[in-house]
Amino acid sequence: MNEADMRRSLPIGVFDSGLGGLTVAREIMRNLPMEKIVYFGDTARVPYGNKSPKTVQRYSRQIVRFLKTQEIKAIVVACNTASALALDEIREEAGGLPVIGVVEPGARAACEETKRGRIGVIATRATIASHVYSNAIHAIRPELSVIGKACPLFVPLVEEGWTHDKITDEIILRYLDEVLEYDIDALILGCTHYPLLRSEIRRLIGDEIRLVNPAYETANELKRLLRSEALENDSPRMPGEPYPYRFFVSDDAERFAGFANSVLPVDVKSARIVPIEEY
């Protein structure tokens, strides 16, 4: 294998503050089935959503330093909070490696989808407070209107497994009421857990509003990037060969594996614990 072939065969590093980023890994698995993935979930320090920018930046740098020990070819920041607050620091720490956050692909898709120019964003408190989606949207189309709404109960509802539930329906309606009054025609699911409530949200808000899933858009963006840099892996997995996915967490590997198996199309036997504070 020459050096270019070698580089193409390296895995994608994907990281998140915890479990939610698995929805991004899932879209990469679906859209780029030949790519290897190294996933890191910072389950010891989850959630990032209520932490300060400085803390999120420090944690993100540690994770990039860990991922670089795994010989990766690109980094996907699956965490909205880290994409919102730490993308510059991550790029700096990544050296020359290409880095994609989930925010920009999501913002771009919303800009393309909206007709009336009114976009809603639902996310964690920190992502909303950072205005990162409206900033990204306005960098592309300054004339658009954006309304953000923090929905802090969605993550625990998903992790509780109450996705098909009357109570969850009520909470979705409570949170979205304000956003819908704003007469939006596109809604960004700005937290990685929220795609797991996608069908409930769709049912409750009707078909008129386009739902933007940044996880899906990020996998598309990754595909374009790998193609443009001639980094796409082109050696297919042999039948019977194990799936080339490795999972690392900073804590509670067991609960991670349980959740991963409910989200991913492949069987996750285990995750390895990384002492992330040492990186």
Next chain:
Amino acid sequence: MNEADMRRSLPIGVFDSGLGGLTVAREIMRNLPMEKIVYFGDTARVPYGNKSPKTVQRYSRQIVRFLKTQEIKAIVVACNTASALALDEIREEAGGLPVIGVVEPGARAACEETKRGRIGVIATRATIASHVYSNAIHAIRPELSVIGKACPLFVPLVEEGWTHDKITDEIILRYLDEVLEYDIDALILGCTHYPLLRSEIRRLIGDEIRLVNPAYETANELKRLLRSEALENDSPRMPGEPYPYRFFVSDDAERFAGFANSVLPVDVKSARIVPIEEY
């Protein structure tokens, strides 16, 4: 001032994984109004409820090392998870300082209150999984029956401020249904946020079941301990003198102060940030 007087005038160190321990600080303020308090909330690493015992033990040791720099006379572990998983490590790190966790006082009160010998415990996933309340209860009265139920949505509901809310009522009933079927006559509010749902829980489950608030019992226990060790502060606060309470957090001091002002009987102007990982 002689050495004994000096020691009596030192503050109580109180710590929690975040905001919830303020309900314990509140009971100490009410029950021991002459005592000074140094509160530390580990807001950068909250919640502890889904972290492994080893991680919770390491975090707790760091916090004790920080509190000891503040010249305290006793330590109150206001966090149920840390009381459940790390009390031995905290005692070791505390050297000779007296240490009180919230679990034992809560367990003892439940043992005294139950008539039919059937006790319910509601708490975070980790506290329930650790069986720490049933262990503490069985150490006192091995013949009692204990049923535990994790209620992971209660903390975000309280932090969202939805305490007087139809949705919260539904979630309380959903979680408590199973516990009530067990025909309990005492219910331990085994997470520090839960006393803030006390009146809703009382209204929904009726007057027959005794609600045990470990925060209240812990303040009582602290009073007994200080008295028995001749450690009670006996110099009253002078009129006009500021309240002798200091607050430290590991992150997001602003949000902390907002929540503190909704829970405490005194005005909290600010909290100082401590780089807790350096301890």
